[in-house]
Amino acid sequence: MKTVFITGANKSIGLATARVLLRQGYRVYLGSRDPQRGQEAAAQLRAEGLDAVEVIQIDVSDSDSVARARHEVGRSTDVLDVLINNAGISGGMPQNALGASIEAYRRVFETNVFGVVRVTQAFIDLLRNSPEPRIVNVSSSQGSLTLHTDPGYRYYHHKGAVYHPSKAALNMYTIDLAYELRDTPFRVNAVDPGFVATDFNNHRGTGTVEEAGARIARYAMIGADGPTGTFISEEYNPETGAIPW
Template identity: 65%
Template sequence: MKSALVTGANKSIGLEVARQLAQTGVYVYLGSRDLEKGKQAIEKLKEEGITNVEVIQLDVTNDESVKKARTEIGKKTKTLDILINNAGIYGGYPQTALDATIDQFKETYDANVYSAVRLTQAFIDLLKKSPEPRIVNVTSSQGSITLHSDPAYKYYDYKGAVYLSSKAALNMYTVVLAYELKDTAFKVNAVCPGYTKTDFNGHRGTGTLEDAGKRIVKYALIDKDGPTGKFFSEENNPETGEVPW
């Protein structure tokens, strides 16, 4: 049975990803900063008949919490097949280049960029033991510099200096990580779930959780001939999914 760790998985897109992965037979470690909320999410899944899941207390912005999670999971398995770096924050307001505060940038980069680095480095040893290791960094098409430089882009006027730049940084980390692992069995990709209706955006999104989950799970389960080092947003490119950096 394959195993996966999904961060920020006690609600919204993270929970849906955990649900869909578990439904395929993957054993899912559901990372949750708030242990009680994580337990509640597990109970919800069990009520649906999904039992191959368990909660792991995990604050992705805290080094000790990440180390503890690695120790706990290491006691349960010697191999991790899938890491999905889903946890993230928007960063609050203001988001303008001239008014956003340095503290906003620090907090947002910690949750959206440094967390992916922490988790990847902490679990890389378990991932390397998998015959088909997969890393999915959950990003946003809003992090595409190419798209946001194009006035024809449908979200061109939705600028946000803090959030957008954090996702652009996460995208570059994905490129470099995939390059460093290019001669291995790893597949490392950045995947945008789309503008999904969640707490994250005040439920203003237009996409469904089910579709968002499918987009992420698709690249968590790609085979040996699948892509690596790519940026996908099926919302923006329904044909191939790939979008420019």
């Protein structure tokens, strides 16, 4: 049975992704900052007959918490096949370049960028033990520099001076990580789940968490001939998923 660790998986897109992978026969380590909410999510999945789930408490902005999570996962498996860095925060809206505080930048980058680095570095040893390791960094089309300089882009006027740079930085980390792992079986990609109706955006999104979960899970399950070092948005480009950086 393949294994996957998903951060921020107690609700919304993370939970939907867990559900898809459980149905595909994966064992899911369900990462949740709040242990109670994690247990409630796991109970919901088990009520659906999806039993191969274990809750792992993790706050990706806390190095000690990440280390404890790595220890807990390592108690039950020596191999991690997939890491999905899903946990993220928006930092609240509106965000403007002249008014956003340095503290706001630190708070968002701590989760959306540094948190991904912490978790990836902590779990890389377990991933290396997999014959086909996969890393999916959950990004956003809002991190595309190209699109946000194009007045014709549908979200051109929806700027977020804190959140958007965090996703652009995450995309660059994905490129560098994929490059370092280029001569290995790893496949590392940044995947945009789409503009999805969740509490993350006050349910203003136009897509569903089920659609988003399927998109992320698809790149967690790609084969040896799958892409690596790419930025994927099936919402932006339904045919190929390609989206400009």
